[in-house]
């Protein structure tokens with residue numbers, strides 16, 4: 001029996017939302033699971049109206065696919081590593097089918113807005129998140145940078161700060177402000193080679209997040225020649241860029257070693273479930289010190305017995321690093337939903 005016929009018959013009755021959770025009925029897996037040997041492995045690079053565009057990892061072929069029903073509505077997102085069966089030639093008009101998705105190493109979720117209180121996963125398997133911020137035109141907004149950094153730390157995705165348009169304003173203040181966080185800060189302008197950025201992205205799956213107009217598309221077009229991201233188009237009416245797609249798009253780096261994932265329309269990531277403790281985990285040096293904090297310490301400056309203050313007093317921690325951490329965590333309490341303009 002072909003895998004297609006088999007899975008259609010066998011899985012039609014399974015709750016689509018059960019994907020990713022243990023099956024309710026436990027049947028011997030090896031016996032019941034469709035045999036997908038011969039399936040191709042690809043990365044989901046973008047999603048458009050129920051069609052999943054995938055790039056096969058071996059051949060690099062672009063394949064358009066549907067998704068097995070049992071994977072559920074949110075079962076496949078950009079960045080996923082998918083098992084694909086059927087016609088994977090990529091030829092015009094062909095349609096393959098995603099039958100399985102590998103467990104995700106990380107998941108970034110879209111900010112909830114006023115009309116949509118739920119958070120949706122948007123990008124899977126990124127191990128880095130590059131916040132792209134212009135030094136001028138538009139000016140940097142530290143509050144927003146901090147919110148995005150919190151989301152990155154919480155999702156266990158290593159943040160990078162990229163400061164664009166260095167030809168228009170000096171980066172020194174922002175660099176000084178973010179260096180104590182221990183994240184790489186790179187500066188770009190049109191006349192500067194991108195060696196440093198290339199090196200940071202090589203071998204990684206990096207999500208790029210930035211407000212419209214900061215030069216994210218310009219950067220991607222330089223990193224991935226032929227990516228053809230539309231640039232410079234700020235819609236006068238909506239104030240938003242020309243990208244109307246809500247799907248992220250993954251682009252393989254020319255070296256073949258690594259991916260960048262552009263996230264049009266994503267201004268920030270939801271923080272509603274994030275706790276100071278989850279952010280603290282990303283700051284391992286501070287986390288070690290905070291073991292000595294009293295129970296329930298929020299590590300804010302108004303906590304009388306926070307061990308982080310003691311560490312600064314002892315000289316074991318620089319005041320700049322503590323201040324940066326507290327500012328970042330402060331973004332959690334200051335957040336207002338659907339802000340970010």
Ligand SMILES: Nc1nc2c(ncn2[C@@H]2O[C@H](COP(=O)(O)OP(=O)(O)OP(=O)(O)O)[C@@H](O)[C@H]2O)c(=O)[nH]1
Pocket residue numbers: 164165166167168188189190210211212213214215216217218219230231232233234240241242243
């Ligand atoms: N001076 C200067 N201008 C730049 C630089 N990078 C990009 N720009 C310009 O800034 C404008 C916005 O650049 P985009 O690359 O379209 O910005 P974006 O962040 O992708 O914005 P959207 O396309 O709206 O999502 C364009 O006019 C670019 O030419 C830079 O390093 N220096």
Ligand SMILES: [Zn+2]
Pocket residue numbers: 290293294297298299300303305306307308
């Ligand atoms: Zn504390």
